[in-house]
Amino acid sequence: MATVDFPAPLGPAYSPLNSWTSVSVALVFTAVLQDAAVRSVRRASERAAAHAAERDLALRKSIDAQKMEVIGRLASGVAHDFNNLLMVIGATTESLRLAEGDDERAELIEELDEATSRATLMTRHLVALGQPHGRPPLVLDLAA
8 A cells, every 4th residue: 555645734833924914814804893883883873863853753743733733622612602702793783783773873784794794704714723624514504
């Protein structure tokens, strides 16, 4: 049987070049990992800031909507009360119109009636402001 001659091993000889190469590779690898970690943290921070901005915007919109709902309810309540007063004024105007009187008095009664009609229309708009959207106003025929 034939023997094979292998070259002699180089051995664990110390070389400053090998040592500095290992340190350099370790430093480069550490720098690359640190850069990747910093970029990852920046991206996470940017995403968190974007989510916080979206949440704050949604919260502000919700608060504004709640304020508008409260204002609408208040306006609707005031409009109902004011409309009750206008009904009294309108009925009194009609009673005065039916009574005998001069032309000047009839002209004043007509102006009062027109102002009452305009105010009634305005209260309807205020009542509509206080109603939830999508629900039509309820019309009642009180004479029926």
